[in-house]
Amino acid sequence: MPPEARDILAMNAFDPAADGADAQASPGLLERRRANFGAASVLFYRRPIEMVRAEGCRMTAADGTEYLDFYNNVPSVGHSHPKVVEAVRAQMAVLNTNTRYLNAVTEGYIERFKALLPEGAWNVVLSCTGSEANDLALRVAMEATGGEGVVVTETAYHGNGYLTTQVSPASWRKGAPPASVRAVAAPSVEAYGEDVAGGFAAAVAEAFAALAAEGRRPAALLIDSVFSSDGVFPDPAGFLAPAVAAARAAGALVIADEVQPGFGRTGAGMWGFARHGIAPDMVTTGKPMANGYPMAATAARPEHLAAFCERFGYFNTFGGNPVAAAAGGAVLDVIEGEGLIENAARVGARLKAGLEEAAAGDARVGAVRGAGLYLGVDLLTEGAPDPALAVRVIDGLRARRIMVGACGKYGHTLKIRPPLPLSESEADRFVAAFGETLAELS
Numbered sequence: 001m002p003p004e005a006r007d008i009l010a011m012n013a014f015d016p017a018a019d020g021a022d023a024q025a026s027p028g029l030l031e032r033r034r035a036n037f038g039a040a041s042v043l044f045y046r047r048p049i050e051m052v053r054a055e056g057c058r059m060t061a062a063d064g065t066e067y068l069d070f071y072n073n074v075p076s077v078g079h080s081h082p083k084v085v086e087a088v089r090a091q092m093a094v095l096n097t098n099t100r101y102l103n104a105v106t107e108g109y110i111e112r113f114k115a116l117l118p119e120g121a122w123n124v125v126l127s128c129t130g131s132e133a134n135d136l137a138l139r140v141a142m143e144a145t146g147g148e149g150v151v152v153t154e155t156a157y158h159g160n161g162y163l164t165t166q167v168s169p170a171s172w173r174k175g176a177p178p179a180s181v182r183a184v185a186a187p188s189v190e191a192y193g194e195d196v197a198g199g200f201a202a203a204v205a206e207a208f209a210a211l212a213a214e215g216r217r218p219a220a221l222l223i224d225s226v227f228s229s230d231g232v233f234p235d236p237a238g239f240l241a242p243a244v245a246a247a248r249a250a251g252a253l254v255i256a257d258e259v260q261p262g263f264g265r266t267g268a269g270m271w272g273f274a275r276h277g278i279a280p281d282m283v284t285t286g287k288p289m290a291n292g293y294p295m296a297a298t299a300a301r302p303e304h305l306a307a308f309c310e311r312f313g314y315f316n317t318f319g320g321n322p323v324a325a326a327a328g329g330a331v332l333d334v335i336e337g338e339g340l341i342e343n344a345a346r347v348g349a350r351l352k353a354g355l356e357e358a359a360a361g362d363a364r365v366g367a368v369r370g371a372g373l374y375l376g377v378d379l380l381t382e383g384a385p386d387p388a389l390a391v392r393v394i395d396g397l398r399a400r401r402i403m404v405g406a407c408g409k410y411g412h413t414l415k416i417r418p419p420l421p422l423s424e425s426e427a428d429r430f431v432a433a434f435g436e437t438l439a440e441l442s
């Protein structure tokens, strides 16, 4: 029997009730953290790490330990990338203001960004976080369709605002999203059998039909095209197309949440949805967009945005400021200049092959899924999801100075997403450490 669905934020997190003050590496800092953050404090690892600097794919802790970062998809072009640092420094020294003035840096960025989107006219609203980008996309979809019904996947996470929490089943520790939100199983073979495309599309169609039967008009299908918090389900590429058609047939708009797969991570073009050959009605981005400088975007068709703006004004004080635009532009320069999409494809394939090899013959390792440098590895005991084993593997990798997280409905999937400049030797180091950890745990 599978275990209970898990609260991912709580997995392998420091727990003040269970983990004593001796868990800390940095005297006093943990108490200050608890006093400052209160109940909202979430720290990785039962023995939290104090980080002091990072470069490329490496992060250095206060005690001098250097970790390989296989967790963090925000500094996607590499921690502290000199080109991004310099772009921020130079623009910050000249002008940083809001978008109610004309500014060529911001317009230049948006023009580059639009050129990366599917054909046709787009408008782009810049903001600071993925949550804001999704909140606006949902509101635009609701105005443009006159509907309220939203379909998401079962363990989706789309943000921390009021509306985005409603469409994020993963965030609910108690209770559930409202009746206007329907969650369907993530597109896995376990849920839908071999015909993932057909099964997922049928589930989406059923969910919209159920909403309509309750008098709730469809507004949006909101999907992260690698289904990251659901457990990483990128394949077979193309499987999303029938679900997109089903959503449109129901009268909903399709929002591609590219906060996780966007900006080259899948190694197959700039966007995760591109692997599926679909053109969404809206695209939202965040995290890796400016390599850690807060920057996010909602790209919408002009007529949909106009419908929203007839009813509401929208202004975002920090969104699209020239420093963010300069950072975002530097990120695009680095992705192109350093061939990071190609690197994600090449090193990601090597990493996946290595993990498959390490997994062969070890019944504790289930499926290895992945596209480019976004991978998921299931950990099992007697064929059933084992989140406790995932935590032990995460700790075993930490002991080998590699950081990685977990995801999925049961929290038994290792979530592997290092910065895109990952080298072959760094990928090999991960594979070796994964094998050693498993051997140690047997």
Ligand SMILES: Cc1ncc(COP(=O)(O)O)c(C=O)c1O
Pocket (backbone or CB within 6 Å): 128, 129, 130, 131, 132, 134, 157, 158, 159, 160, 224, 228, 257, 259, 260, 286, 287
């Ligand atoms: C798929 C997805 N969408 C949206 C968000 C929210 O982004 P942010 O934390 O920048 O608000 C996240 C954050 O983890 C995410 O993974």
